[in-house]
Amino acid sequence: MASPAAAVIRIEHLYKEYATDAGPVPVLKDVSVNVMPGEFVAVMGPSGSGKSTFMNILGCLDIATGGRYVLGGRDVGTLNKDELARLRNQVIGFVFQGFNLLPRASLEDNVALPLIYRGTPRSERLARAREMLAKVGLDAYHRSRPNQISGGQQQRVAIARALVTQPTLILADEPTGNLDTATSSEIMALFTELNQRDGITIILVTHEPDIAAYAQRLVRLADGRIIYDGLVEHAAPEHTEATS
Amino acid sequence: MTAAMLAEAWLAMGANRLRTFLTMLGMVIGVGAVILMLAIGQGTQRQVEESIASMGSNLFIILSGSTTSGGLRMGSGATPTLTLADAQAVEELPAVNAVAPSAPGTAQLVYGSNNWSTQVYGTTPAYLTVRAWTLASGFPFTDSDIRSATRVALLGKTVVDNLFGDEDPVGKTIRIRSSPYVVLGTLAPKGQSLDGRDQDDTVIVPVTTAQRKLFGTQFAGTVRFIMVQAESAEAMPAVEKSINELLRQRHRIREGADNDFSVRNLTALANAAAETAKVMSLMLGAIASISLLVGGIGIMNIMLVSVTERTREIGIRMAIGARGNDILLQFLLEAIIISIVGCLIGVGLGVGGALAVNAFSGMAIVITASSIFLAFAVAAAVGIFFGWYPARKAAAMKPIDALRYQ
Known part of the structure; x- marks a missing residue:
């Protein structure tokens, strides 16, 4: 493995606890992990294992209560809200289980949305959006609304939106959770292509072993700790079993 | 963005x-x-x-006073206590801009086959100054008309409309209470007054003509009221005071006795x-x-x-x-x-x-x-x-x- 300094993600002794009426509840306990450029990582774990919290912190949507998280050379813990927004905009592309497209906007406007927050001029925004739509094979639908296309197509649009800012990292949270098997494999093929051809780092949360199998590396969480971190094919069967 | x-x-x-x-x-x-x-x-x-603004600015009106006869108190203006001489004396007071004594009355006007009853004001040319009134056509009468009590008249717009229609009245002769009067000019329209009266329904004649030839008066030279314009709003209290003093003196009113006239400030009401x-x-x-x-x-x-x-x-x-x-x-x-x-x-x-x-x-x-x-x-x-x-x-x-x- 290359030196940690070149890592896209460097996480050292990360803790996260939530304040509740019954006192603080620890969710992540001493999590340390590095992700190198070009890796394709699957994150698995039963519900309550802390994988959602882990993804939210990775995506700079939530802040850890202890430890260090360095993303693209910047220590996330020292950034303010606006700097976090900037980082999300420039470094990360999100793909969600529920697609999360704006229902009233056309597909091209949806894909172009992240560029608004960069101040990109409209003509360039739309040109880039069309380019990304073409990349996911939906160029013909650029004026359609999200509710006029299928779930698999919506997820492709979401991927196009994640790609439009040319991120170094794509975070996908159960991207195939709402899709049937055939569509799921299409989406996973697209992720694999982005990873292998364009060298984009991908971190993907899933509870399905056959989805996790598309990745090279598996990180398995249980009760807020990493219990396995290694190649997918070397994982013991209990580490890749379906969780829901 | x-x-x-x-x-x-x-x-x-x-x-x-x-x-x-x-x-x-x-x-x-x-x-x-x-x-x-x-x-x-x-x-x-x-x-x-x-x-x-159509009423005129910084105005006083002096009304002849009330009298009491046999326990019966008459209203303001019931006795003719104000005279043309009073008006001339008021004009001499400092800070007085113009003074217009008025002897009003109602009369029937006739021109050709038309006739019309209206308010006739016997007054002086100063009345136009006091009321900030201009002429639409013709000329005003002069002090010499006052002196010789000539039969001339200025007509308000309503009167012109009713007597002449589209005809030009200047130089024509109308009859007021059967006597002939030459129309010297017509007054510019003024519209309604604050209390809703039509200010254009009026005829102006020399005060002396009204007194001697048109209405007649109980006592020679008396007028119903005198309009006084002060030079400025600031001068009004002083002018009011000096009018009171002057008229009490002229009317020989003893210390402590009531005025036989009253001075009213029209501008205060308007304000x-x-x-x-x-x-x-x-x-x-x-x-x-x-x-x-x-x-x-x-x-x-x-x-x-x-x-x-x-x-x-x-x-x-x-x-x-x-x-x-x-x-x-x-x-x-x-x-x-x-x-x-x-x-x-x-x-x-x-x-x-x-x-x-x-x-x-x-x-x-x-x-x-x-x-x-x-x-x-x-x-x-x-x-x-x-x-x-x-x-x-x-x-x-x-x-x-x-x-x-x-």
């Missing part, structure tokens, strides 16, 4: 057209009401001011009327502004609902890189657009309403650029003020909470 935000705001508003329209309606009605009420209020105010009109105008505006406030609260209400409804959208936007200020700007722009567009329609409706009121009821209206500007400024302020809190609320959301919102 702002252009993109505007487009986003527009899109959001278009998504729920009925709601946007209803929210806007509050603003439309508010602004419309303010414009309409200001137009009517200022119209009334201007009408009162014009009436006051009170103007003040009333102004207060009414302000009241109308204030009441209308309340509806503007209610409109603003409507905007806030809907924006709050909208922010809650679109929590997930806010979460998505934040996840892909929107900063708090971007979200704030988006919702604030929506509120401001609703306000401004509502204001535009409201201005149209208000102006249209005012014109309709004017057309159907004849009520005077004044629409000023300043009242439209005011409505605009208030609308923008209302949009920012009432849009701020919901927008702030949206911007302060945590991206993770907003994304999870169902």
Whole structure:
């Protein structure tokens, strides 16, 4: 493995606890992990294992209560809200289980949305959006609304939106959770292509072993700790079993 | 960036057209009401001011006094105690601009086959100065007409219309109580007085003519009242005092005895009327502004609902890189657009309403650029003020909470 300094993600002794009426509840306990450029990582774990919290912190949507998280050379813990927004905009592309497209906007406007927050001029925004739509094979639908296309197509649009800012990292949270098997494999093929051809780092949360199998590396969480971190094919069967 | 935000705001508003329209309606009605009420209020105010200006400025009227005979007290003007000589003496007082003694009466006028009954004022040329009255045609009579009590007359517009129609009256001879009078000129129209009388329904003749030839007087040289114009508003109290002193002296009234005349300040009354009109105008505006406030609260209400409804959208936007200020700007722009567009329609409706009121009821209206500007400024302020809190609320959301919102 290359030196940690070149890592896209460097996480050292990360803790996260939530304040509740019954006192603080620890969710992540001493999590340390590095992700190198070009890796394709699957994150698995039963519900309550802390994988959602882990993804939210990775995506700079939530802040850890202890430890260090360095993303693209910047220590996330020292950034303010606006700097976090900037980082999300420039470094990360999100793909969600529920697609999360704006229902009233056309597909091209949806894909172009992240560029608004960069101040990109409209003509360039739309040109880039069309380019990304073409990349996911939906160029013909650029004026359609999200509710006029299928779930698999919506997820492709979401991927196009994640790609439009040319991120170094794509975070996908159960991207195939709402899709049937055939569509799921299409989406996973697209992720694999982005990873292998364009060298984009991908971190993907899933509870399905056959989805996790598309990745090279598996990180398995249980009760807020990493219990396995290694190649997918070397994982013991209990580490890749379906969780829901 | 702002252009993109505007487009986003527009899109959001278009998504729920009925709601946007209803929210806007509050603003439309508010602004419309303010414009309409200001137009009517200022119209009334201007009408009162014009009436006051037509009366003449810095005026006193001296009325001959009341008398008591056998326990029966007669009203003001019942006894002829004022004379032309009194008027001439008042004219000599300092700070007095013009003095017009008047001997009014009613008489029947005849010209050709037309006749008309009207108020005839016997007065001096100074009357025109005092009343700020100009001639529409011809010339006024002069002091020599007063001295020789010639039969000449100046006609008000209403009289001209009734006796002459379209004919030019200057130089023609009319009959007043059967005697012939030469029309020297016609008076410029003045319209209604404050108490609603037609000021143009009048004829002016030399005071001496009225006294000696037209009405006759119980005592030679007496007049019913004297109008006095002071040089300035500031000089009025001093002038009033000196008139009192002069006339008491001239009428030989003993220390402690009542005046046999009374001096009234017409300007004070007029100012009170103007003040009333102004207060009414302000009241109308204030009441209308309340509806503007209610409109603003409507905007806030809907924006709050909208922010809650679109929590997930806010979460998505934040996840892909929107900063708090971007979200704030988006919702604030929506509120401001609703306000401004509502204001535009409201201005149209208000102006249209005012014109309709004017057309159907004849009520005077004044629409000023300043009242439209005011409505605009208030609308923008209302949009920012009432849009701020919901927008702030949206911007302060945590991206993770907003994304999870169902």
